[in-house]
Amino acid sequence: MQDQLESIYQQALHDMEGVRDAEALQAWESQYLGRKGQLTLMLRQTGQLPPEARAGFGKRANEIKEALQSLHLEREEAIRQAELARSLEEGAIDVTLPGRTQAMGGLHPSTRTLRRIQQIWADMGFQVYRSRDVELDEVNFTLLNMPPHHPARDMQDTFYTTQPDIILRTHTSGGQIRAMREFGEDGTQPIRVILPGMCYRYEQISTRSEIQFHQVEGLAIGKGIRMSDLKGTITEFARRLYGEHADVRFRASYFPFTEPSMEVDVQCFLCEGHGCSVCKRTGWLEIMGCGMVHPVVLQNGGYDPNEWSGFAFGMGPERITMLKNGIEDIRYFWGNDLRILEQF
Amino acid sequence: MRLPISWLKEFVDLPADLSVEALAERLTTAGLEVGKIHYLGIPQGDPRYGVPPSDHLVWDRERVILGAIQEVKAHPQADRLVLAVVEYGAAEPETVVTGAPNLFQYRDQGPIDPPLLTAFALEGAELIDGHGDGVQRLILQEKELRGIPNRCMVCSEMELGLSDEHEGIMLLDYETYHHIAPGTPLADVLGDAILELELTPNLARCFSMLGVAREVAALYNLEVREPDYSLPPTSGESVESAAAIDIREPSLNPRFTATLLRNVTIKPSPWWMQWRLKLIGQRPISNIVDVTNYVMFEIGQPTHAFDYDILMERAGGKPTIITRLPDAGEELKTLDGKNHKLDPATLLVADTKGALSLAGVMGGLESEVQDPDPETGYVGTTTVLLEAAAWNFITIRKTMSSTKQHSEAAARFSRGVHPAVALKGVMRGAKLMCEVSGATLAPGILDVYPSPAPTVVVDFPVSEVERLLGFRLEKTEVINLLHRLQFEVDDQGDMLKVTVPDHRLDIDTGVIGKADIAEEIARIYGYDNIPNTIMDDVLPPQRNNVSLDNEDRVRDLLVEAGLQEVINYRFTTPEHEALLTPMGLPSSWGSFDYVRLLNPISAERTALRHAILGSLLDNAVTNMHHHPSIRIFEVGNVYYANPNGLPDEPRRLGILITGPRHTGWMGETDSDNVDFYDLKGILETLLDGLHIPARATTYRATEHNSFHPGRVAMLKINDEPVGVFGQVHPLVCDAFGLGLDLQKPVLAAELDLDRVLAYTSETFALQHIPLHPPVYRDVAVVVDEDRTAAEIADLIWQSGGELLREVRLFDVYRGQPIAEGQKSLAYALTFQTDIETLNDKAVNRIQKDIVNHLEAHGAKLRA
C-alpha cells in the first residue's frame, strides 16, 4: 500500500504537469483529492493496515495530501494569472464601433425654455399663475383698455369662435385681469406673478409666424413700483437668461394696457453686437415688450391707480429658443419631427 | 411712412453733428421705430447705431455731379443718338453721346436757354447698369459710340439708383436748382436719406412730416418751423355764396371745412413737389391731386378736391355738401372704380343728389377732379371745392372694414386726426393750389364745427415723476420737457396744469392723463437716462403652483421612462377626430360640442380638439418613416364647448408608443414590438412616481371604440375612472395613415390629468428596509380562461393576512397538462414581519389559508 501511495503521488505530480486550464485542474482535483479521489480512497483504507503501520502510513498520506493541495492552490493561481494575461492580451476590441443607443426621453424645447424662464422669475419672487386659453373678448381686450374698434386690436389678428364674444386668447395679458381679481383682494394686496400659456393669432403660418405660440406674461402690482424698477428687474432677468454682460436697450413702444410701454432689446449674443444674420445686422435682438400697468387696467383689476402702480411684461419662449438654438423656422415647434426634438 | 431727411429739414434745423443713423436710433428709442434707412447717393454714416450695412449706390463726389446741357447736336453717324454739350464746371464743356429720347426735341436747335440741368457722370464713376436688372453696377469707361469718343455720361434715374426709370435722362428743375453751379457734387443736390417709420397706433400725430418734426424738435430741444398757412389774396364771390355744408351726425363728423378755387389749370405739379412725393413713394398725378396728397403727408390732414362744376350740375345750382349715414341699399363707386354696397355704419359725404365719397376713406369716381383731354379740347377741372374734415375714428374703422377699403387718408383718420388740423389743411391746400395751378381763391372759408374738441388740461403733480418713473426731476425741468412737446404748463406750486396742444388726441385727463404725461416726460427725458432699481415694496404673498409642479413631475417621470414630449396644435377638425372611431361604430369620446372657429385659417384647423390621441397619431405618421420606434407623450388641454359660456379646458395626458422595444445594434436582430404591457408598465411607473399607491389603482377591461376590443383597459384610482389605454384599433391606425400593420401595434393612453393628480401627494411615508429576512412561497393555480390575473391576486391579498407583503405574477401557462379553456397562473408571494424572523410553520399556515380561499373561489391548486 505504501508503494501504491507513492505511485499515486508520483502519478499526481506527473499529471499536474499537463494541467493548463481550470477545467483540467478540476478533473485533476476530483481524480486525486475529491470525495472519490484516489488519495481519498487510499486514506480511507488506512484502517486495513496492521496497527503498527497505520501511523507511518497515515502521516505520509497526509503529507502527500497537503503537498497535493498546495500544488493545487499553486496551479490554480498560475492558471488564473495565465487566463488574466490571455484576456488582457486577446481582449482588445475595436473601440471605434458605434455604441448601443439607449432610449432616452426628452422635454419639448418650449417646455425647457418655459422652465428656464419660470425659474429665473421664481428667484425674483414671481410665481406661476395660469389662465384659460379660450377667453372672453372682454378679458382679452376690453378690460385691457382695448374697447371694441380700438386701433390696437388691429395689431393682434384674432381667432373668433362661433359663440359671440368668445375668442382664442391673443396674448396672456388677459390673465392679468384674472390674477388681479383673484389675488388682489379688491385692490388691497400686492401681486407678483408670471402667466405662461398658449396664445393664438389669425396669421398665415410661415417660418416666422405661427397661429399658436407660448407667451409668458409677468405682472407686479404694489405701492411704489416705478418704471425704474421695471427697467432694473428686466435687466436682471435679461442678464440671467442671456449672460451677465448682456447689454440691454429699452425702446418706447405702445401697448394699450401699459403706459409707458417699451420694447426690450438685448445685445445680440451670437455676434456680440457686431451684426449677424440672426439680429439682421443690427446687433440687437428684440426679446420682450413691457411697461407700467395702465391706470385703466389697474382700475379694472380693482386697484386705485392713484395709490397703486405696477409693471407688466411679456415674452415668447419659442422666439427665445429660436435665438438660442439658431432655429430659423418656427414651424419646427409644433411639427414634432423627432429628428428635431431629439436634438434638444 | 417714409420720411426724407431733406423734407424734415424744412421744419427743423437738425444739429450739424447729428448723423442720420443717430437720429434714427433716437427716434426708435422714443417710440418712432425706424425700420429701415434708404440712402440716395450719400454714403452710410455712423455704424455705431446698429444700422445694418447698406449696399446702395454712393455717388462719387468728384465724378457724379450737376451738369448743364447747353446744346444738343445731331450725331453724324446715327439717328437714334445725339450729342449733348455739357457744362460741368470745367474750363471746357464736354460733349457726350446719348440716346436719351427726351433730348431729341432739342437736336440742332442751337443753344438751350435756360440750359437743361442733369446728373453728369465722369469717367471712373460707379453707376447702376441701365441695361441690367437694376442691381448690376458698372464703372464708366471711355468708349467709342458710332465713331465718336465718349468718356462721360448724362444719367437716367435708374443709372443713379433712384428708380427703374430708364426711358430718358433725369432732368432737374431749372427753377429749383438754377442757383447751384454746374460741377457741384450731385450728392449735395439730391443726396438724401429716407427713414422708413413703423408707427404704432398711438402715434397718429406723427403720420406726417410735421408730426415727426415736432418729435425731433422735442427730442433735440429745437424750434419747429410751422408750414405757411397764410391765405393768398382772394377774389370773386365768396365760398359761402357758392356752397353750403350740412352735417347730420355731429358726433361722427365734428368738423367740416371747405374753400373754393377758381381758374384752376390742371397740369403736372412742379418738379419739387413731384420729387418729394416720389421720395415718399407716392406717384405724382396732377397738380390738384398732388397738393391734396402733399398736404396730407406734410401736416397729416387728408383733404379732398371736388370738381365744383360737377357738384353744381348735380345740384342744379348751389351745391350743399351733406355728411350723413347711408340710406338703405345705397351704393357708391369710389375713384378706384370699385362699387360699394354701403353698410349702415358707413359715413358718407353726399350732396342733395346722392353719395359723393366714403367719408375719410376715399372719394367717389363721379365728382373727382377731371384731367384735360387734348383730343376733345376739354381743359379739365377749372373750379375746385377743397374740403378738409374731422371724423370719428371708430366710424372710419367701421367704414374700412365694411368696404374693405384702405387708403392713406383712412390710415390717418382711423387712428385719429385732431379737428383743429382740418382748418389748417384746407388753408394750406388752398395756398399750394394757388401756387401750382394758377388758381384764385374765393373769399372766406366754410367752417362748420358743431362738435368742438375740448381743450384737454391735465392736473399733474410733480411728485408723480418720482412715484411712477422712479427718479427725481426738478419742477423747472419737468416744465421744460413738456414745453419741448408744445404742452402749455401753468405752474401752480406742486401741481402743474398741463394743457395739451391741439394736434394731439392721445392725452386723457384725470388719473389716465397723469400716466400719459408721465410717459411723455420719460420719453423725452430718455429711457436710457432712467436709473435701474430693484423693487423695494412689500414682497407679496408667495404662492406655489402645485398644479404646475405636479404636471412637471409627470413630464419628468415620462422623460425618465424614455418618452419624448411633443406639443401639438390644439386645432383640429371634427372630421379629423371622427377618424378616431372606426366606420360604423359609435364614438366613445362622448357627445360634446366643439369649440369652433368663426374665421378658421385653413380647412384643416376649424375647431379645438377633444382628444390628444388624434394629435399623437398624427405625430406617429410624421415620424414613422425615419423612426421605427416611437415613444411620445403630450400634456395639454382639450376643449369642450359650453353653450352658456366659456368652454371646459380639461388637462389631458396622452401617451403613444409603437415599434421595437429596443433598437438593434449593428445588424443585431431587432427585439419584439412593444405591446399592451409595455404601456401598462409605463403607467405603473408613472403612478408609482407620483406616489399613488398601487393598491388604490385598478385596471379593468373596458369598451372603447378607438381601441382593440380585447386590449383596452380603464384606469381607475380609488374607483374613479381617470383614463383609458390600450392598443389603438387597427382600423383607426389605418385611417390616420399608419397602415394596417397587425404585427406592430400602436399603444396609447389618454388620461384626465387633473383627476390623476388629485391623488398625488408631496408627502408620503418612507418604507424602511426590513430587519428580518423574508420568506418566499410560490403558488400556482389553474383557473378558467375568463378569470383575470387581478382577480386571483385580489383573492390572495384577501386571505394573505398582514404578513403578506408582495404578490407578483411570474408565469401564465396554457397547454398540456392544463385542460383546454383553462390557464395556470403562478404567483410569487413574499411574507415578512418587522418583529421577528418568520418560521416555516407560520408561513405554511397562511399559505394553506390562501390556497383554501382560492379553491373556494374556483381556482385549483396546480400540482
Ligand SMILES: [Zn+2]
Ligand atoms: Zn447678431
